Amino acid sequence: MTDYKRLAKDGLWTNNMVFAQLLALCPVMAVTGTATNGLGMGLATLFVLVFSNLIVSLIRRFVSQAVRIPVYIVIIATLVTLTDMLINAYAYELYKVLGLFIALIVVNCAILGRAEAFASKNTLWDTLIDSLMMGIGLTLALVIIGAFREILGSGTLFANADLLLGSRFGFLEVTLIPDYKGFLVLLLPPGGFIAVGFLLVLKRWIDQRLSKDHTLPRESAGCTVESHG
Protein backbone atom coordinates (compact mmCIF):
# COMPACT_ATOMS: atom_id res chain seq x y z
CA MET A 1 0.00 0.00 0.00
CA THR A 2 2.83 2.37 0.80
CA ASP A 3 4.11 1.65 -2.68
CA TYR A 4 1.02 3.21 -4.24
CA LYS A 5 1.33 6.13 -1.89
CA ARG A 6 4.84 6.62 -3.16
CA LEU A 7 3.69 6.38 -6.79
CA ALA A 8 1.00 8.94 -6.12
CA LYS A 9 3.33 11.32 -4.36
CA ASP A 10 5.86 10.91 -7.15
CA GLY A 11 3.42 11.66 -9.93
CA LEU A 12 1.62 14.49 -8.25
CA TRP A 13 4.49 16.25 -6.56
CA THR A 14 8.04 14.90 -6.14
CA ASN A 15 8.55 13.78 -9.71
CA ASN A 16 5.84 15.89 -11.34
CA MET A 17 6.22 15.90 -15.13
CA VAL A 18 6.25 19.66 -15.43
CA PHE A 19 7.41 21.04 -12.11
CA ALA A 20 10.10 18.45 -11.36
CA GLN A 21 11.07 16.69 -14.57
CA LEU A 22 10.53 19.82 -16.67
CA LEU A 23 9.16 17.67 -19.47
CA ALA A 24 6.26 18.40 -21.78
CA LEU A 25 7.19 22.06 -21.92
CA CYS A 26 6.06 22.47 -25.52
CA PRO A 27 2.35 21.86 -24.81
CA VAL A 28 2.75 23.65 -21.49
CA MET A 29 3.80 26.88 -23.15
CA ALA A 30 1.55 26.53 -26.14
CA VAL A 31 -1.89 25.85 -24.71
CA THR A 32 -1.97 27.22 -21.19
CA GLY A 33 -3.35 30.66 -22.03
CA THR A 34 -6.45 29.65 -20.10
CA ALA A 35 -7.13 27.09 -17.38
CA THR A 36 -9.71 25.41 -19.61
CA ASN A 37 -7.20 24.82 -22.40
CA GLY A 38 -4.76 23.44 -19.87
CA LEU A 39 -7.39 21.07 -18.57
CA GLY A 40 -8.30 19.91 -22.08
CA MET A 41 -4.69 19.28 -23.04
CA GLY A 42 -4.02 17.61 -19.69
CA LEU A 43 -6.93 15.22 -20.09
CA ALA A 44 -5.97 14.36 -23.68
CA THR A 45 -2.40 13.64 -22.56
CA LEU A 46 -3.66 11.65 -19.58
CA PHE A 47 -5.72 9.49 -21.92
CA VAL A 48 -2.77 8.80 -24.21
CA LEU A 49 -0.40 8.25 -21.31
CA VAL A 50 -2.58 5.74 -19.47
CA PHE A 51 -3.53 3.67 -22.50
CA SER A 52 -0.10 3.65 -24.15
CA ASN A 53 1.54 2.64 -20.88
CA LEU A 54 -1.01 -0.09 -20.27
CA ILE A 55 -0.38 -1.53 -23.73
CA VAL A 56 3.38 -1.28 -23.26
CA SER A 57 3.10 -3.06 -19.92
CA LEU A 58 0.84 -5.71 -21.43
CA ILE A 59 3.28 -6.60 -24.23
CA ARG A 60 6.47 -5.93 -22.28
CA ARG A 61 7.58 -9.55 -22.34
CA PHE A 62 7.30 -9.82 -26.12
CA VAL A 63 9.16 -6.65 -27.01
CA SER A 64 12.88 -7.04 -27.51
CA GLN A 65 15.37 -4.43 -26.41
CA ALA A 66 16.46 -3.50 -29.94
CA VAL A 67 13.07 -2.53 -31.38
CA ARG A 68 11.36 -1.30 -28.24
CA ILE A 69 11.57 2.41 -29.07
CA PRO A 70 9.86 2.14 -32.50
CA VAL A 71 7.23 -0.15 -30.98
CA TYR A 72 6.47 2.32 -28.19
CA ILE A 73 6.41 5.27 -30.58
CA VAL A 74 4.01 3.52 -32.96
CA ILE A 75 1.69 2.73 -30.05
CA ILE A 76 1.81 6.29 -28.72
CA ALA A 77 1.35 7.83 -32.18
CA THR A 78 -1.65 5.59 -32.84
CA LEU A 79 -3.31 6.61 -29.58
CA VAL A 80 -2.63 10.28 -30.30
CA THR A 81 -4.19 9.96 -33.74
CA LEU A 82 -7.19 8.22 -32.18
CA THR A 83 -7.56 11.02 -29.66
CA ASP A 84 -7.29 13.55 -32.44
CA MET A 85 -10.02 11.86 -34.48
CA LEU A 86 -12.33 11.42 -31.50
CA ILE A 87 -12.04 15.03 -30.33
CA ASN A 88 -12.51 16.24 -33.90
CA ALA A 89 -15.63 14.13 -34.29
CA TYR A 90 -17.30 14.57 -30.93
CA ALA A 91 -15.97 17.81 -29.43
CA TYR A 92 -15.44 20.03 -32.44
CA GLU A 93 -15.45 23.32 -30.53
CA LEU A 94 -12.67 22.04 -28.33
CA TYR A 95 -10.85 20.73 -31.37
CA LYS A 96 -10.76 24.22 -32.81
CA VAL A 97 -8.85 25.35 -29.74
CA LEU A 98 -6.62 22.34 -29.07
CA GLY A 99 -6.51 20.80 -32.55
CA LEU A 100 -3.05 21.98 -33.49
CA PHE A 101 -1.55 20.81 -30.24
CA ILE A 102 -3.08 17.36 -29.97
CA ALA A 103 -0.54 16.06 -32.48
CA LEU A 104 2.22 17.43 -30.27
CA ILE A 105 1.40 14.83 -27.63
CA VAL A 106 3.41 12.38 -29.76
CA VAL A 107 6.60 14.28 -29.14
CA ASN A 108 5.88 14.73 -25.47
CA CYS A 109 8.93 12.82 -24.29
CA ALA A 110 7.34 12.35 -20.89
CA ILE A 111 5.05 9.69 -22.35
CA LEU A 112 7.83 7.73 -23.99
CA GLY A 113 9.85 8.30 -20.85
CA ARG A 114 7.16 6.71 -18.70
CA ALA A 115 6.83 3.78 -21.12
CA GLU A 116 10.57 3.19 -21.05
CA ALA A 117 11.24 3.79 -17.39
CA PHE A 118 8.16 2.33 -15.77
CA ALA A 119 5.61 0.54 -17.92
CA SER A 120 8.11 -1.73 -19.67
CA LYS A 121 9.30 -3.09 -16.33
CA ASN A 122 6.20 -3.23 -14.17
CA THR A 123 2.90 -5.04 -13.90
CA LEU A 124 -0.31 -3.84 -15.46
CA TRP A 125 -1.75 -2.71 -12.16
CA ASP A 126 1.32 -0.76 -11.04
CA THR A 127 1.53 0.83 -14.48
CA LEU A 128 -2.10 1.90 -14.26
CA ILE A 129 -1.52 3.62 -10.93
CA ASP A 130 1.73 5.20 -12.04
CA SER A 131 0.44 6.57 -15.35
CA LEU A 132 -2.78 7.79 -13.75
CA MET A 133 -0.82 9.67 -11.11
CA MET A 134 1.69 11.05 -13.62
CA GLY A 135 -1.15 12.12 -15.91
CA ILE A 136 -3.15 13.73 -13.13
CA GLY A 137 0.00 15.48 -11.98
CA LEU A 138 0.52 16.83 -15.48
CA THR A 139 -3.12 17.88 -15.80
CA LEU A 140 -2.99 19.70 -12.46
CA ALA A 141 0.22 21.43 -13.50
CA LEU A 142 -1.34 22.56 -16.79
CA VAL A 143 -4.47 23.82 -15.02
CA ILE A 144 -2.42 25.69 -12.43
CA ILE A 145 -0.22 27.34 -15.06
CA GLY A 146 -3.28 28.10 -17.18
CA ALA A 147 -5.11 29.60 -14.21
CA PHE A 148 -2.08 31.69 -13.26
CA ARG A 149 -1.80 33.13 -16.78
CA GLU A 150 -5.53 33.52 -17.25
CA ILE A 151 -6.19 35.32 -13.96
CA LEU A 152 -3.31 37.75 -14.41
CA GLY A 153 -3.55 37.94 -18.19
CA SER A 154 -7.24 38.42 -18.77
CA GLY A 155 -8.88 38.52 -15.34
CA THR A 156 -11.05 35.45 -15.85
CA LEU A 157 -10.90 31.82 -14.77
CA PHE A 158 -12.04 28.77 -16.73
CA ALA A 159 -13.33 30.87 -19.63
CA ASN A 160 -15.07 28.66 -22.22
CA ALA A 161 -15.29 25.78 -19.76
CA ASP A 162 -18.65 24.92 -21.29
CA LEU A 163 -16.93 24.04 -24.59
CA LEU A 164 -14.85 21.41 -22.84
CA LEU A 165 -17.17 20.03 -20.19
CA GLY A 166 -20.63 20.80 -21.53
CA SER A 167 -22.98 23.63 -20.65
CA ARG A 168 -23.63 22.22 -17.15
CA PHE A 169 -20.17 23.37 -16.20
CA GLY A 170 -20.72 26.90 -17.38
CA PHE A 171 -20.76 27.98 -13.73
CA LEU A 172 -17.01 27.39 -13.59
CA GLU A 173 -16.47 30.45 -15.72
CA VAL A 174 -15.83 33.40 -13.49
CA THR A 175 -14.70 36.91 -14.17
CA LEU A 176 -12.44 37.62 -11.25
CA ILE A 177 -11.48 41.15 -12.15
CA PRO A 178 -14.27 43.08 -13.89
CA ASP A 179 -13.23 45.63 -16.53
CA TYR A 180 -9.70 44.23 -16.46
CA LYS A 181 -7.60 45.74 -19.21
CA GLY A 182 -5.53 42.56 -19.52
CA PHE A 183 -1.85 41.90 -19.11
CA LEU A 184 -0.89 40.89 -22.59
CA VAL A 185 2.55 39.40 -22.05
CA LEU A 186 1.20 36.57 -19.90
CA LEU A 187 -1.07 35.41 -22.69
CA LEU A 188 1.74 35.40 -25.24
CA PRO A 189 4.33 32.59 -25.30
CA PRO A 190 6.83 34.44 -23.07
CA GLY A 191 4.14 34.48 -20.40
CA GLY A 192 4.32 30.69 -20.36
CA PHE A 193 7.98 30.79 -19.42
CA ILE A 194 7.40 33.49 -16.84
CA ALA A 195 4.52 31.59 -15.25
CA VAL A 196 6.42 28.29 -15.16
CA GLY A 197 9.42 30.11 -13.69
CA PHE A 198 7.43 31.62 -10.83
CA LEU A 199 5.61 28.36 -10.12
CA LEU A 200 8.91 26.42 -10.12
CA VAL A 201 10.29 28.83 -7.56
CA LEU A 202 7.16 28.34 -5.48
CA LYS A 203 7.47 24.55 -5.61
CA ARG A 204 11.17 24.63 -4.69
CA TRP A 205 10.41 26.97 -1.85
CA ILE A 206 7.70 24.69 -0.48
CA ASP A 207 10.02 21.68 -0.85
CA GLN A 208 12.70 23.49 1.05
CA ARG A 209 10.36 24.44 3.84
CA LEU A 210 9.11 20.87 4.08
CA SER A 211 12.48 19.17 4.23
CA LYS A 212 13.63 19.37 7.80
CA ASP A 213 17.33 19.81 7.16
CA HIS A 214 16.65 22.65 4.74
CA THR A 215 18.72 21.16 1.97
CA LEU A 216 17.43 21.35 -1.58
CA PRO A 217 15.53 18.25 -2.66
CA ARG A 218 17.16 15.95 -5.15
CA GLU A 219 16.98 17.34 -8.67
CA SER A 220 15.88 15.53 -11.77
CA ALA A 221 15.78 18.12 -14.48
CA GLY A 222 16.05 17.78 -18.23
CA CYS A 223 15.04 14.79 -20.26
CA THR A 224 16.30 12.21 -17.82
CA VAL A 225 13.74 9.99 -16.25
CA GLU A 226 14.04 8.30 -12.93
CA SER A 227 13.80 4.60 -13.07
CA HIS A 228 11.76 2.74 -10.54
CA GLY A 229 12.90 -0.65 -9.41
Place this chain on the structure above:
Amino acid sequence: MTLSEVRDRLEYQSLLLGTVVLVTCAVLAFAYQLTREPIRKALENDLLKNFSQVLPPTLHDNNLLDSQHHIQAPWGEITWYQATMEDEVTAVVLPLTAAGYAGDIEMLMSIREDGRIAGVRVLIHKETPGLGDKIEISRSPWITGFNGKSLSKPGPAGWAVKKDGGVFDQFTGATITPRAVVGSIKGALEFFEAHKATFLQPAPTTGGHADD
Protein backbone atom coordinates in the same frame (compact mmCIF):
# COMPACT_ATOMS: atom_id res chain seq x y z
CA MET B 1 13.81 -22.26 -26.80
CA THR B 2 12.66 -19.76 -24.27
CA LEU B 3 11.01 -16.47 -25.09
CA SER B 4 14.09 -14.49 -24.15
CA GLU B 5 16.18 -16.43 -26.64
CA VAL B 6 13.68 -16.00 -29.45
CA ARG B 7 13.33 -12.32 -28.62
CA ASP B 8 16.86 -11.49 -29.69
CA ARG B 9 16.60 -13.07 -33.14
CA LEU B 10 16.39 -10.78 -36.13
CA GLU B 11 13.36 -12.53 -37.65
CA TYR B 12 11.46 -12.23 -34.43
CA GLN B 13 12.16 -8.50 -34.16
CA SER B 14 11.09 -7.83 -37.74
CA LEU B 15 7.98 -9.88 -37.21
CA LEU B 16 7.21 -8.07 -33.97
CA LEU B 17 7.59 -4.64 -35.53
CA GLY B 18 5.50 -5.70 -38.51
CA THR B 19 2.75 -7.09 -36.29
CA VAL B 20 2.60 -3.97 -34.15
CA VAL B 21 2.37 -1.74 -37.21
CA LEU B 22 -0.27 -3.98 -38.79
CA VAL B 23 -2.43 -3.99 -35.67
CA THR B 24 -2.16 -0.24 -35.11
CA CYS B 25 -2.95 0.45 -38.78
CA ALA B 26 -6.02 -1.75 -38.54
CA VAL B 27 -7.16 0.11 -35.42
CA LEU B 28 -6.62 3.45 -37.12
CA ALA B 29 -8.46 2.40 -40.28
CA PHE B 30 -11.38 1.25 -38.18
CA ALA B 31 -11.41 4.49 -36.16
CA TYR B 32 -11.22 6.51 -39.34
CA GLN B 33 -14.30 4.80 -40.73
CA LEU B 34 -16.06 5.35 -37.45
CA THR B 35 -15.28 9.05 -37.12
CA ARG B 36 -15.41 10.10 -40.76
CA GLU B 37 -19.11 10.84 -40.79
CA PRO B 38 -19.21 12.71 -37.43
CA ILE B 39 -16.19 14.79 -38.49
CA ARG B 40 -17.83 15.70 -41.79
CA LYS B 41 -21.01 16.62 -39.91
CA ALA B 42 -19.06 18.72 -37.43
CA LEU B 43 -17.31 20.62 -40.23
CA GLU B 44 -20.60 21.14 -42.01
CA ASN B 45 -22.32 22.38 -38.86
CA ASP B 46 -19.45 24.72 -38.25
CA LEU B 47 -19.77 26.10 -41.77
CA LEU B 48 -23.53 26.51 -41.41
CA LYS B 49 -23.03 28.30 -38.10
CA ASN B 50 -20.62 30.69 -39.79
CA PHE B 51 -23.13 31.25 -42.59
CA SER B 52 -25.86 32.12 -40.13
CA GLN B 53 -23.59 34.78 -38.65
CA VAL B 54 -23.07 36.65 -41.91
CA LEU B 55 -26.36 35.92 -43.62
CA PRO B 56 -29.70 36.81 -41.99
CA PRO B 57 -32.13 33.86 -42.17
CA THR B 58 -34.67 36.12 -43.88
CA LEU B 59 -32.39 36.31 -46.94
CA HIS B 60 -32.44 32.66 -47.92
CA ASP B 61 -34.51 29.50 -47.83
CA ASN B 62 -32.03 27.18 -49.52
CA ASN B 63 -29.29 25.02 -48.04
CA LEU B 64 -26.15 26.94 -48.91
CA LEU B 65 -24.08 23.76 -48.92
CA ASP B 66 -26.08 22.59 -51.93
CA SER B 67 -25.19 25.64 -53.97
CA GLN B 68 -21.43 25.87 -53.78
CA HIS B 69 -19.31 27.11 -56.67
CA HIS B 70 -15.66 27.77 -57.31
CA ILE B 71 -14.03 30.87 -58.71
CA GLN B 72 -10.55 32.32 -59.01
CA ALA B 73 -10.44 35.46 -56.86
CA PRO B 74 -7.52 37.87 -56.54
CA TRP B 75 -6.82 36.39 -53.09
CA GLY B 76 -6.89 32.79 -54.27
CA GLU B 77 -9.20 30.06 -55.47
CA ILE B 78 -12.36 30.28 -53.37
CA THR B 79 -15.52 28.30 -52.81
CA TRP B 80 -18.54 30.57 -52.70
CA TYR B 81 -22.19 29.92 -51.95
CA GLN B 82 -25.34 31.31 -53.47
CA ALA B 83 -28.29 32.22 -51.25
CA THR B 84 -31.72 32.08 -52.81
CA MET B 85 -35.20 32.97 -51.64
CA GLU B 86 -37.99 31.28 -53.59
CA ASP B 87 -35.43 30.55 -56.33
CA GLU B 88 -34.45 34.21 -56.68
CA VAL B 89 -30.77 34.89 -55.96
CA THR B 90 -30.68 37.18 -52.92
CA ALA B 91 -27.06 37.11 -51.80
CA VAL B 92 -23.73 35.33 -52.10
CA VAL B 93 -21.45 34.15 -49.32
CA LEU B 94 -17.73 34.08 -49.97
CA PRO B 95 -14.53 33.65 -47.97
CA LEU B 96 -11.82 36.26 -48.20
CA THR B 97 -8.30 36.65 -46.94
CA ALA B 98 -6.54 39.78 -45.77
CA ALA B 99 -2.83 40.16 -45.05
CA GLY B 100 -2.90 41.22 -41.40
CA TYR B 101 -0.18 42.33 -39.03
CA ALA B 102 0.76 38.78 -38.04
CA GLY B 103 -0.32 36.66 -40.97
CA ASP B 104 -3.46 35.99 -42.92
CA ILE B 105 -6.86 36.99 -41.61
CA GLU B 106 -9.53 34.59 -42.82
CA MET B 107 -12.99 36.09 -43.14
CA LEU B 108 -16.41 35.16 -44.38
CA MET B 109 -18.73 37.76 -45.87
CA SER B 110 -22.07 37.88 -47.58
CA ILE B 111 -23.05 40.43 -50.22
CA ARG B 112 -26.67 41.10 -51.18
CA GLU B 113 -27.52 41.01 -54.86
CA ASP B 114 -27.66 44.84 -54.87
CA GLY B 115 -24.04 45.06 -53.71
CA ARG B 116 -24.68 45.89 -50.05
CA ILE B 117 -22.87 43.90 -47.38
CA ALA B 118 -25.15 41.64 -45.35
CA GLY B 119 -22.48 40.64 -42.88
CA VAL B 120 -18.77 40.00 -42.32
CA ARG B 121 -17.04 37.86 -39.68
CA VAL B 122 -13.43 37.08 -38.98
CA LEU B 123 -12.95 33.31 -38.72
CA ILE B 124 -9.22 32.82 -38.16
CA HIS B 125 -6.51 35.32 -37.39
CA LYS B 126 -3.21 35.64 -35.53
CA GLU B 127 -3.43 39.33 -34.64
CA THR B 128 -2.10 40.54 -31.30
CA PRO B 129 -4.45 39.76 -28.40
CA GLY B 130 -5.73 42.97 -26.86
CA LEU B 131 -4.89 45.12 -29.88
CA GLY B 132 -5.65 43.73 -33.31
CA ASP B 133 -8.07 41.08 -32.11
CA LYS B 134 -10.89 43.62 -31.87
CA ILE B 135 -11.79 42.47 -35.36
CA GLU B 136 -13.37 39.45 -33.65
CA ILE B 137 -17.06 39.81 -32.90
CA SER B 138 -16.49 38.36 -29.43
CA ARG B 139 -14.13 41.23 -28.58
CA SER B 140 -15.74 44.20 -30.25
CA PRO B 141 -18.78 44.98 -32.41
CA TRP B 142 -16.45 46.80 -34.85
CA ILE B 143 -16.93 44.25 -37.63
CA THR B 144 -20.71 44.88 -37.69
CA GLY B 145 -19.95 48.41 -38.89
CA PHE B 146 -19.68 46.99 -42.40
CA ASN B 147 -23.29 45.85 -42.46
CA GLY B 148 -25.24 47.72 -45.12
CA LYS B 149 -22.15 49.34 -46.62
CA SER B 150 -21.50 49.13 -50.36
CA LEU B 151 -19.07 50.52 -52.90
CA SER B 152 -21.26 53.58 -53.47
CA LYS B 153 -21.93 54.10 -49.77
CA PRO B 154 -19.53 55.44 -48.35
CA GLY B 155 -17.94 55.85 -51.81
CA PRO B 156 -14.39 55.15 -52.99
CA ALA B 157 -12.68 57.66 -50.69
CA GLY B 158 -14.61 56.49 -47.66
CA TRP B 159 -13.37 52.91 -47.93
CA ALA B 160 -10.46 53.37 -45.57
CA VAL B 161 -9.81 53.74 -41.85
CA LYS B 162 -10.36 57.22 -40.37
CA LYS B 163 -6.64 57.81 -40.10
CA ASP B 164 -6.46 57.49 -43.90
CA GLY B 165 -9.46 59.75 -44.43
CA GLY B 166 -12.09 57.02 -44.56
CA VAL B 167 -15.14 56.27 -42.44
CA PHE B 168 -14.06 53.16 -40.54
CA ASP B 169 -12.62 53.28 -37.03
CA GLN B 170 -9.11 52.05 -36.39
CA PHE B 171 -8.10 50.68 -32.97
CA THR B 172 -5.85 52.35 -30.46
CA GLY B 173 -2.40 50.93 -31.06
CA ALA B 174 -3.41 48.87 -34.07
CA THR B 175 -3.96 50.45 -37.47
CA ILE B 176 -2.49 47.79 -39.74
CA THR B 177 -5.10 45.18 -38.82
CA PRO B 178 -8.26 47.26 -39.48
CA ARG B 179 -6.64 48.78 -42.57
CA ALA B 180 -6.04 45.29 -43.97
CA VAL B 181 -9.60 44.22 -43.18
CA VAL B 182 -11.18 47.34 -44.73
CA GLY B 183 -8.97 47.01 -47.79
CA SER B 184 -9.76 43.39 -48.42
CA ILE B 185 -13.50 43.89 -47.92
CA LYS B 186 -13.40 46.69 -50.46
CA GLY B 187 -11.46 44.37 -52.78
CA ALA B 188 -14.12 41.70 -52.36
CA LEU B 189 -16.89 44.16 -53.19
CA GLU B 190 -15.03 45.23 -56.33
CA PHE B 191 -14.50 41.60 -57.28
CA PHE B 192 -18.23 40.94 -56.78
CA GLU B 193 -19.10 43.97 -58.90
CA ALA B 194 -16.78 42.85 -61.71
CA HIS B 195 -18.16 39.31 -61.75
CA LYS B 196 -21.75 40.12 -60.93
CA ALA B 197 -23.05 38.11 -63.88
CA THR B 198 -21.38 34.93 -62.61
CA PHE B 199 -22.32 35.46 -59.00
CA LEU B 200 -25.98 36.25 -59.61
CA GLN B 201 -26.63 33.75 -62.37
CA PRO B 202 -29.44 31.47 -61.18
CA ALA B 203 -27.94 28.04 -60.65
CA PRO B 204 -29.46 24.91 -62.17
CA THR B 205 -31.59 23.18 -59.59
CA THR B 206 -29.08 20.38 -59.11
CA GLY B 207 -26.03 22.58 -58.55
CA GLY B 208 -23.13 21.91 -56.30
CA HIS B 209 -21.09 18.93 -55.39
CA ALA B 210 -22.84 16.43 -53.23
CA ASP B 211 -19.98 13.97 -53.06
CA ASP B 212 -17.52 13.89 -50.24
